Amino acid sequence: MQELSIRSERFTDSVIRRMTRICDEYGAINLSQGFPDDAPPVELTNRLAEVAADGPHQYAVTWGAENFRNALAKKFKNFSGITIDPQSEVLVTCGSTEAMIAAVMTVCNPGDRVAVFSPFYENYGADAILCGAEAIYVPMRPPSFDFDADALEKAFASGAKALILCNPSNPSGKVFSLAELETIARLAEKYDAFVITDEVYEHIVFEPYQHIYFASLPGMFERTIMCGSLSKTYHITGWRLGYIIAPTSVVERAKKVHDFLTVGAASPLQEAATIGLEFADSYYTDLRTHYTEKRDFFLSGLDKLGIKHTNPQGAYYVLVDISEFGYESDMDFCIDLAQKVGVGAVPGSAFFNEEENRYIRLHFAKSEKMLSKALQRLASLPERLGQRNPS
Numbered sequence: 001m002q003e004l005s006i007r008s009e010r011f012t013d014s015v016i017r018r019m020t021r022i023c024d025e026y027g028a029i030n031l032s033q034g035f036p037d038d039a040p041p042v043e044l045t046n047r048l049a050e051v052a053a054d055g056p057h058q059y060a061v062t063w064g065a066e067n068f069r070n071a072l073a074k075k076f077k078n079f080s081g082i083t084i085d086p087q088s089e090v091l092v093t094c095g096s097t098e099a100m101i102a103a104v105m106t107v108c109n110p111g112d113r114v115a116v117f118s119p120f121y122e123n124y125g126a127d128a129i130l131c132g133a134e135a136i137y138v139p140m141r142p143p144s145f146d147f148d149a150d151a152l153e154k155a156f157a158s159g160a161k162a163l164i165l166c167n168p169s170n171p172s173g174k175v176f177s178l179a180e181l182e183t184i185a186r187l188a189e190k191y192d193a194f195v196i197t198d199e200v201y202e203h204i205v206f207e208p209y210q211h212i213y214f215a216s217l218p219g220m221f222e223r224t225i226m227c228g229s230l231s232k233t234y235h236i237t238g239w240r241l242g243y244i245i246a247p248t249s250v251v252e253r254a255k256k257v258h259d260f261l262t263v264g265a266a267s268p269l270q271e272a273a274t275i276g277l278e279f280a281d282s283y284y285t286d287l288r289t290h291y292t293e294k295r296d297f298f299l300s301g302l303d304k305l306g307i308k309h310t311n312p313q314g315a316y317y318v319l320v321d322i323s324e325f326g327y328e329s330d331m332d333f334c335i336d337l338a339q340k341v342g343v344g345a346v347p348g349s350a351f352f353n354e355e356e357n358r359y360i361r362l363h364f365a366k367s368e369k370m371l372s373k374a375l376q377r378l379a380s381l382p383e384r385l386g387q388r389n390p391s
């Protein structure tokens with residue numbers, strides 16, 4: 001038999017989605033894969049019912065239905081202050097997942113380098129490999145997850161053609177400050193690099209932090225390939241709707257990549273989701289309050305249990321420090337956690353390029369009832385997963 005491709009050998013299946021399967025096997029509460037248990041806004045589901053009867057049911061224009069792109073351009077202008085041409089500067093994709101890989105494929109030739117902050121959302125490593133690119137990791141140091149500008153400069157100086165910037169960041173919960181974004185912009189300019197941003201959590205940011213669109217920095221729209229998504233903002237992770245916003249020259253190329261990867265995102269779902277893109281600002285303020293309450297509830301619960309954790313500034317994840325349990329493998333810890341405690345988590349090592357065995361990631365995009373139940377189960381951690389070794 002012929003050998004299968006080296007590209008498909010060089011990365012594992014998604015550890016996040018593997019943990020969901022493990023949760024299902026043990027009946028654990030799934031705080032591993034980050035999807036909410038909130039229903040989508042009723043306006044979207046009502047519209048979906050209408051669309052089921054009236055259509056469209058055939059392909060949309062490959063780069064996205066016109067009314068969806070128009071609504072997206074208006075929303076983006078409202079939040080970022082940037083005017084874009086919905087005809088030439090937007091590409092609708094099957095989630096940010098497709099947007100990200102299409103962006104890397106649009107920028108990178110085989111052998112090119114792409115800089116990635118670590119810890120990172122696990123897709124980026126696979127995206128680089130699938131595109132034949134080499135990821136150069138730049139550490140963000142816990143617990144503040146700040147980065148060393150010299151280390152970033154080194155990555156650019158080594159030839160990185162693009163930086164992948166996840167802001168707000170999964171799994172660290174970091175929201176990049178203006179000063180940090182300006183440092184990145186200065187280096188991107190100096191080394192003539194693209195910045196591929198993943199901004200799926202743009203609306204899940206906790207006071208006093210504010211989301212700043214990298215493309216809104218002076219001179220940066222030309223270098224930015226922004227990947228966004230409706231998954232988290234409207235609780236519709238299963239609808240698979242995302243997008244790229246970038247200059248026309250980039251979008252023209254990305255359209256071709258997308259056309260042959262997927263042809264297009266589901267047309268009935270684009271139609272039904274357009275109403276969400278037209279929501280008033282109060283929707284996003286309420287979303288922020290909603291997740292702030294969940295964060296406060298979950299983190300204070302962890303504090304009461306004496307469980308050490310990071311303090312997210314955005315997104316809906318928390319890294320819990322498990323070093324005191326003395327496990328050699330964070331994966332083994334997560335399997336025991338699912339089986340013996342009944343809570344699903346993702347081993348932190350799935351997100352770090354550095355040797356790291358200290359963290360597990362939990363998400364708090366669940367109802368208060370479910371989070372309470374998870375906290376009750378976590379109370380049995382010391383008893384079920386061994387003696388703590390207080391440091």
Ligand SMILES: Cc1ncc(COP(=O)(O)O)c(C=O)c1O
Binds near residue numbers: 096097121229231241
């Ligand atoms: C940082 C980040 N990017 C992308 C995605 C996936 O987004 P989508 O559902 O739009 O593909 C996720 C999902 O958890 C994520 O956390």
